[in-house]
Amino acid sequence: MVVFPVPRKSLIRVKIVKWKASKNKDVCHCQTCEIERKITNSVKPSTIKKLLTSPKFLFLVIGWIGIVLLTMQVANAEIKTATWDPYEIMGIKESATLPEIKKAYKKLSLVYHPDKAKAGTEKESEERFIDITKAYKVLTDEDARRNFLEFGHPDGKQTFTMGVALPKGLVEGNGMYVLGFYALAFGLGLPYFIARWWYRSRRLTKDKILNKTMGVFVKGLKEEDSYKDIIYTLSGAIEFKENADIRPKEEKMLNAINGSIAEEMENRFGEKFDRLSDNSIAAYRRKARTLLYAYLLRVDISKKGASNQLIKDQKFIVDKSIHLLQGFMQIATVKQWLNVSCALMELQQNLMQATFPGEPNIKQLPHITTSLLRRYNRNKKTPVNTVQQLSAMSEDERKGMLKPLSDSEYLDVMEVAQRIPKLAVEKAVFKVIGDKIVTTGAIITFILKLRNGEIVSVEVDQKEQNEDDDEEELLEEKKKNKKSLPLAHTPYYAGEKKPCWWIFLGDPKVNRILVPHKKVTDIVDEETVKIPFPGPPKPGVYTFSLFVKSDTYIGTDIVQDVKLKVHDPSDLPPEEEVDDSISEPEEDSIAGQMKMMREQGLASALAGGSAGKKVENDDSDSDSDSSDDDNDANYVTESDSE
Numbered sequence: 001m002v003v004f005p006v007p008r009k010s011l012i013r014v015k016i017v018k019w020k021a022s023k024n025k026d027v028c029h030c031q032t033c034e035i036e037r038k039i040t041n042s043v044k045p046s047t048i049k050k051l052l053t054s055p056k057f058l059f060l061v062i063g064w065i066g067i068v069l070l071t072m073q074v075a076n077a078e079i080k081t082a083t084w085d086p087y088e089i090m091g092i093k094e095s096a097t098l099p100e101i102k103k104a105y106k107k108l109s110l111v112y113h114p115d116k117a118k119a120g121t122e123k124e125s126e127e128r129f130i131d132i133t134k135a136y137k138v139l140t141d142e143d144a145r146r147n148f149l150e151f152g153h154p155d156g157k158q159t160f161t162m163g164v165a166l167p168k169g170l171v172e173g174n175g176m177y178v179l180g181f182y183a184l185a186f187g188l189g190l191p192y193f194i195a196r197w198w199y200r201s202r203r204l205t206k207d208k209i210l211n212k213t214m215g216v217f218v219k220g221l222k223e224e225d226s227y228k229d230i231i232y233t234l235s236g237a238i239e240f241k242e243n244a245d246i247r248p249k250e251e252k253m254l255n256a257i258n259g260s261i262a263e264e265m266e267n268r269f270g271e272k273f274d275r276l277s278d279n280s281i282a283a284y285r286r287k288a289r290t291l292l293y294a295y296l297l298r299v300d301i302s303k304k305g306a307s308n309q310l311i312k313d314q315k316f317i318v319d320k321s322i323h324l325l326q327g328f329m330q331i332a333t334v335k336q337w338l339n340v341s342c343a344l345m346e347l348q349q350n351l352m353q354a355t356f357p358g359e360p361n362i363k364q365l366p367h368i369t370t371s372l373l374r375r376y377n378r379n380k381k382t383p384v385n386t387v388q389q390l391s392a393m394s395e396d397e398r399k400g401m402l403k404p405l406s407d408s409e410y411l412d413v414m415e416v417a418q419r420i421p422k423l424a425v426e427k428a429v430f431k432v433i434g435d436k437i438v439t440t441g442a443i444i445t446f447i448l449k450l451r452n453g454e455i456v457s458v459e460v461d462q463k464e465q466n467e468d469d470d471e472e473e474l475l476e477e478k479k480k481n482k483k484s485l486p487l488a489h490t491p492y493y494a495g496e497k498k499p500c501w502w503i504f505l506g507d508p509k510v511n512r513i514l515v516p517h518k519k520v521t522d523i524v525d526e527e528t529v530k531i532p533f534p535g536p537p538k539p540g541v542y543t544f545s546l547f548v549k550s551d552t553y554i555g556t557d558i559v560q561d562v563k564l565k566v567h568d569p570s571d572l573p574p575e576e577e578v579d580d581s582i583s584e585p586e587e588d589s590i591a592g593q594m595k596m597m598r599e600q601g602l603a604s605a606l607a608g609g610s611a612g613k614k615v616e617n618d619d620s621d622s623d624s625d626s627s628d629d630d631n632d633a634n635y636v637t638e639s640d641s642e
Helices: 008-023 031-043 047-052 055-076 086-090 098-112 122-140 142-151 175-203 211-220 227-234 238-243 250-269 283-296 308-334 338-353 370-377 387-392 395-401 407-419 462-466 470-480 590-600
Strands: 423-431 443-452 500-507 512-521 526-534 540-550 558-566
Touching (some): 031 407, 086 098, 211 227, 211 308, 227 338, 238 283, 238 308, 250 283, 308 338, 308 512, 338 500, 338 512, 423 558, 512 526, 512 540
Antiparallel strands (some): 443 526, 500 540, 540 558
């Protein structure tokens, strides 16, 4: 990795930056990122205020208040327990005999019998005498006494019920209101929220994109679309209509922004900007397209009279556009469109770095402006337009180029240039597990070893397939202790982003993706990526193009050719003889299917295979444009020179 010298007066600042990075997920702390982060935070609504005004939060608070009040009510409630004990009523012990029970009954009857009661105590004496009589009958009846001793009741085991009721103070006098509340909550509220949740889930795809938006993308995306066509189709997303539709008095602001966009397009590229001012498309679509162009050209819309709401809309549209590109990628991958897939990946790079497609990728570094580049490249035979060119310059040349910048700004440029990963292919081979050569119909594993650092000259050769797997096992062990890359330098993007890469195989000659992309991240030192795919149905030499495309940085992509030589199964070395006592595997077993695939190829083993594309045989002298119905996948071969 290139190391840039740092001025001594900036060493203290380097330490401060490193300390901040370690405390804040290693985010970029260049001046541009810090300024844009402050602007984003000032425009973004307060998280606390948004939380306090959220309906879900208010409903949660009300629910917890209700639970607390109910808990207090239960804790302070008096528990009344009434235990009927005939021994206690009679004033005798549980071991009392029948004569003792009769004696106690006669004694109590003389005191509490209604005829013997004193004046004024007739009612109390009557109730007391009823309990005494009941207790006497229980204790003198053998079955009733046994039931009481065993179950606590003279009639035997009893059933009981429990329930939870509202407090009396809430119900008494307010019965109609309570019933009305229950009717609204469970009769209308609960069905409404369930229906709303169901409707929203049905509206979205698994990637949280509206189904209507995917319909717009399917109709609008074409095989030969350029970035302008993609932006036009992207601006038709229904999410923009629902969340960032044009508002009253915004038309004037958007016209001023369109004027700035047209001026920038003319000055930078000599192109005219179509403002789409007629009524041929929806107003929300024109607004989204204008704000996307302004973002990519770094037009400060706040200086054009844009309101805070319009600035918020632009940030929403940019952030949502990066998410919506996943929908485009799904469509392009299913249709195997290579050029459109590459254009979509490059457009995401432009959105992450706020640079217009076709501009020098050195502009993703902080403080590098169009005027600075024009001033320096004016009389240069080889203009400096890439980060790689800046890295290859000597210290004096860099200082001469960046002379208009201050020491702190120069340091920002150097730090961000070092922050950008520099990938190189160290090894790219095709292997078949268990075989030394690749045969038709086999499941091939493409093994790619990437290194992040200095560029390594690598010769990709089919002979490397014969190497041992010790190196791969060592890399697997390294993955367990793998480090993470710092977050990307994306000053104009509202969120934080970790660098990732798409890796796939394609054929530019026929504009097709041959092996769908796989996304990887955290390539700190080196990384080994394995991509399995079904092999070609016919032998030959197949030339693919390997694509390693970043989803964050511009100008760091890798495109190089790799060759795959496919042999006929008859070229496999003879298998070792086995004991005759071992029977041949049955056709329905897994071993039998693997044997059939090896002998006949994958295309013959799978019934109902689809027709493929063009294939050149090793012994053919000229190209053929006719299709072969025996092919099961899309591959292009080159004549075998051997």
